[in-house]
Structure formats: C-alpha cells, structure tokens
Amino acid sequence: xxxxxxxxxxxxxxxxxxxxxxxxxxxxxxxxxxxxxxxxxxxxxxxxxxxxxxxxxxxxxxxxxxxxxxxxxxxxxxxxxxxxxxxxxxxxxxxxxxxxxxxxxxxxxxxxxxxxxxxxxxxxxxxxxxxxxxxxxxxxxxxxxxxxxxxxxxxxxxxxxxxxxxxxxxxxxxxxxxxxxxxxxxxxxxxxxxxxxxxxxxxxxxxxxxxxxxxxxxxxxxxxxxxxxxxxxxxxxxxxxxxxxxxxxxxxxxxxxxxxxxxxxxxxxxxxxxxxxxxxxxxxxxxxxxxxxxxxxxxxxxxxxxxxxxxxxxxxxxxxxxxxxxxxxxxxxxxxxxxxxxxxxxxxxxxxxxxxxxxxxxxxxxxxxxxxxxxxxxxxxx
Numbered sequence: 001x002x003x004x005x006x007x008x009x010x011x012x013x014x015x016x017x018x019x020x021x022x023x024x025x026x027x028x029x030x031x032x033x034x035x036x037x038x039x040x041x042x043x044x045x046x047x048x049x050x051x052x053x054x055x056x057x058x059x060x061x062x063x064x065x066x067x068x069x070x071x072x073x074x075x076x077x078x079x080x081x082x083x084x085x086x087x088x089x090x091x092x093x094x095x096x097x098x099x100x101x102x103x104x105x106x107x108x109x110x111x112x113x114x115x116x117x118x119x120x121x122x123x124x125x126x127x128x129x130x131x132x133x134x135x136x137x138x139x140x141x142x143x144x145x146x147x148x149x150x151x152x153x154x155x156x157x158x159x160x161x162x163x164x165x166x167x168x169x170x171x172x173x174x175x176x177x178x179x180x181x182x183x184x185x186x187x188x189x190x191x192x193x194x195x196x197x198x199x200x201x202x203x204x205x206x207x208x209x210x211x212x213x214x215x216x217x218x219x220x221x222x223x224x225x226x227x228x229x230x231x232x233x234x235x236x237x238x239x240x241x242x243x244x245x246x247x248x249x250x251x252x253x254x255x256x257x258x259x260x261x262x263x264x265x266x267x268x269x270x271x272x273x274x275x276x277x278x279x280x281x282x283x284x285x286x287x288x289x290x291x292x293x294x295x296x297x298x299x300x301x302x303x304x305x306x307x308x309x310x311x312x313x314x315x316x317x318x319x320x321x322x323x324x325x326x327x328x329x330x331x332x333x334x335x336x337x338x339x340x341x342x343x344x345x346x347x348x349x350x351x352x353x354x355x356x357x358x359x360x361x362x363x364x365x366x367x368x369x370x371x372x373x374x375x376x377x378x379x380x381x382x
Contacts, residue, residue, distance in 0.1 A: 003143050003176040006035035012149045013069065016156045018098060019043055020060045022053040023071035024271075028102030028170055030298030031178040033071065037300060038181075046300055049242065049271045050076030054083040057097045067159055071100040073297075074127040074169075075120070075239060085134060088165050096159040098152075099136070099167035103127055106171050114172070118365050119213075119239030131167055142171030180299045183352040188325050190350045192289050193219045196263065198327045199287065200227070202334050204259060208376055210235045210251070211263040212244040214296030215354050216289060220263065221361045231363060232371035238361075242271030245279050245286055251376070252282040258376055266290040266304025273312070279343045280317030285334070286345045291352045299352065313345040321345035 009032065021036050021044045036044050047053040050072040057068035072080065080099075088095040105116045105124020113124060131138045137158055141148040155166040190198075196219050203209075211217040217236035224231055237244045248262040261284060269288050279286060292305035310321035319342030324333055330348065337344040361368070 002146060004141075004145075004148055004174055006032045006175045006178040007039070009149065009152075009175070010035050010039050012152065013098075014039075016153050017067060017160075018069045018156065019066065020057070020064075020068040021045070021071065022047050022056040022060075022068065023100075024048075024050050024053060024073070024076055025294045025297045025300040026071070026073035026076075026102035026104075027297040028073065028104060028172055029071055029100065029175070030180065030300075031175040032100070032170075033298060033300055034178045034180050036071075046294075046302070048273065050079040051083050052079075054080045054088065054097070058083065058088060058093070058095045061095050061097065067096045067098060067156060069098045069100060071102075073102045074104055075123050075241070077101065077123075077127065077130055081130075081134070084136070084165055089134075090162070090164050094163040095165070096163045097165050098156055098159060099138075099165060101127065101138075101167055101169050103140070103169050103171055117238065117360070127169060131169070136165050136167050138167035138169050140169045140171065141174060143173045145174070148174070181301065183293070183299060186292070186305070186349070186351050188291075188349050188351045190325070190327065190348070191353050192216060192291065192295075192350050193223070193354065194327070195289055195330070195348050195350050196220055197223055198330045199261075199263070199334075200224075202331045203261065206233075206259055208233045208235070208251075208258060208260045208372075209263060210244050210248045210260060211237060212265050212268045213237050213239060213241045214265065214268075215358065216263055216265055216296075218358055218360055219354070222359060230371070231361075231368060232375040234368070235372045236361060236368060238365065242268045242275075244268060246272070246275050248284050248286075249275075249279050249282045252284055255376060256283065261285040261287055264288045266292060266309070267294045267302045269309065270302060270304065276313055276316035276318070280319075282343055283341050284343060285337060286313070286318070286343060288345060288347045289350055290347055291350045293352050295352050295354065305349070309347050310345055313343075318343045318345050321347070323347040323349060325349040 053070045060068045105120030139151040159166045245262045290304045313321040
C-alpha cells in the first residue's frame with residue numbers, strides 16, 4: 001500500500017501557492033491536519049463549521065488574490081454547499097479554492113461501498129455526485145494513488161485558470177502517520193467518561209439523554225452496558241455534529257413534561273452557537289463536556305477553553321449557566337436546577353483522553369430509535 005507523507009504533501013501545496021488553510025478536522029485527514037497545524041501555524045484556522053471555513057477562504061482570496069485551502073469531512077459538504085453555490089460559484093463571485101474532503105462511507109474502485117459507520121453510508125454514496133451536481137471539478141486520491149501530488153497540482157492550476165472551487169476527495173489510509181498535536185495542558189482531573197459516569201449516577205432515573213456525536217455517545221452506550229441498564233432512554237446523535245441541543249429542543253417542544261438533558265461537547269456546541277437562542281425557550285439541562293479539543297477526530301484544538309460559554313448562554317437567554325470541574329460539583333449543580341423552568345447550562349471542564357478499547361454501539365440505529373420513541377411515548381407520526 002502506497003501512503004502519502006503529510007509533510008511532503010503539505011510542502012507540495014505550499015510550492016503550488018497554497019499558503020492559507022481553514023477547516024473542520026476529520027478523522028480521515030487527521031495526519032494531514034496535524035501537519036497543517038504545525039507547519040502553517042498562523043496561516044491556519046480551525047473554524048466552528050465548514051461553511052465558515054469556506055467564507056474565511058473567500059475573505060482570504062479577496063484580500064490577497066491567492067488560492068486558499070479548505071478541508072473537511074464529506075459530511076461537512078452540507079454546511080459548505082450554501083457559500084460554495086451562492087458566493088464562490090462562477091455564476092456569482094467566482095472564487096477559486098482547493099477543497100480537501102475526507103471520504104467517509106467511500107465507494108471502492110468497483111463502485112462498491114466500503115463498510116463504515118451507518119451515519120456515513122448515504123453521504124459516502126453521494127459525495128462525488130454532490131460535487132458533480134455543483135460543477136466542482138475533483139480528483140479522488142487514495143493509498144493506491146501514485147500521482148496524487150500531480151493531481152493536486154493540476155486541480156490548483158484549474159482553480160487559478162477558471163477562478164472556481166476544485167476538490168480533492170481523500171480515501172481512507174491515504175496519508176501516513178504524523179504526530180498529533182500535544183494535548184492542551186490543563187489542571188482538570190476528570191476524563192469525559194468519568195464525567196458521564198458521574199452524571200448518570202446523579203440524574204433522576206426518568207431522565208432522557210440526548211448525546212452528541214463521537215466519543216461522547218460511544219462512552220454513554222458502553223457505560224449503560226457496564227451498569228446493565230438499557231438504552232431506551234438515550235438518543236445517540238451519531239451524525240449531524242452540533243445539532244444535539246436542537247434535537248432536545250424539538251423533543252421538549254412536543255413533550256414538555258419529559259425530563260431531558262443534552263450531553264454536548266465544546267466543538268459541537270461551538271459549531272452552531274446560534275442554537276442557544278432557540279434552546280432558551282425550553283426547560284432542559286444543557287451539559288457541555290469541554291476539553292478544548294476535537295478529540296474524536298484527532299485532538300485538534302477548539303476555542304472551548306478560551307471563551308466563557310456560560311456567559312454566552314446567559315446572554316442567549318438561559319436561566320442559569322455555570323462552569324464546574326469536579327465530580328462533587330456535578331451533583332451540586334444538578335441539584336441546584338432540579339425542578340426549575342427554562343434552559344440551564346452546566347459546563348464541565350475535563351481533560352483529554354479516552355480508553356484505547358472504546359467500542360461502538362452494538363444496536364442498530366433503527367432499534368435505538370424505536371426503543372427511545374417507545375419509552376418517551378412520542379412517535380414521529382404524531
């Protein structure tokens with residue numbers, strides 16, 4: 001298997017005139033992202049969402065007339081479609097840029113889908129079709145590609161010549177190892193799994209839990225198994241990063257008598273920060289597990305530990321919002337909001353880290369959805 005050295009690829013990008021990078025980290029691109037983080041430094045911005053990355057790239061081009069690079073997982077194309085078509089397209093402002101898209105749920109050389117998590121199945125099938133529909137020229141590169149750098153250079157030349165977005169679609173295992181960014185040094189003692197375990201022991205038994213994508217949902221699922229507790233009170237948001245709290249708001253809109261909490265992460269909360277303004281109208285506890293990193297996809301930093309999330313929540317209309325960092329404070333915080341109306345945020349500052357043997361949910365998505373709906377006495381038909 002031929003794998004591309006991230007450092008060589010980055011240097012080739014630099015030599016081809018790509019000096020600015022913006023995006024949202026992806027597990028398939030984690031070695032390249034780690035290299036960009038180290039090499040590009042001030043010319044690299046990890047944005048809250050992919051649409052924002054495209055917008056930053058447009059601003060960079062307007063200011064410099066140079067071609068920027070935007071990286072993302074293929075799921076992020078959904079966020080990027082609007083600025084790509086309504087601004088960057090040749091029928092509007094004709095902004096050149098190189099998109100680097102990690103292809104989860106990819107199709108192999110014989111157009112057969114490679115096994116992946118269910119949330120990536122449909123996106124994997126339509127990734128290249130989406131690019132075709134948007135008239136964005138692209139090349140697919142993978143571990144079998146011998147001419148990846150040449151393909152990249154040809155695309156950049158096309159972007160320059162026709163002043164339009166172009167894309168590299170990246171298969172799994174394309175890039176060889178590059179050291180991940182050093183974890184953010186912190187004085188916090190709890191890991192995410194320890195915090196979730198403590199939360200489960202403190203929540204009233206009738207509480208429903210909606211958990212964000214990535215390791216948060218995986219750890220919640222395994223903790224329920226370890227405690228011999230069923231999964232019918234949990235809804236795992238396995239995709240749609242950033243939307244967990246709005247799913248809770250939708251549940252509360254139709255089932256206001258049910259006790260529901262949202263287990264969120266700093267990266268996902270920041271991705272759609274405007275959701276807090278809608279959340280404020282509903283009675284629920286919004287728990288943000290903040291380790292300042294996109295840990296599920298490689299550990300790249302977020303701004304979670306650099307801003308005051310509770311103050312933002314209060315400004316958006318939450319009834320209360322606090323920041324805690326010890327197990328004892330979890331029980332105190334939950335007791336303090338017991339029975340209160342309105343939205344309440346509890347930010348739990350934690351350290352990075354997870355078990356090496358962390359598994360994935362063993363129930364199908366359809367089964368988990370049906371169990372949750374039956375328990376909450378709410379169906380999509382009502």
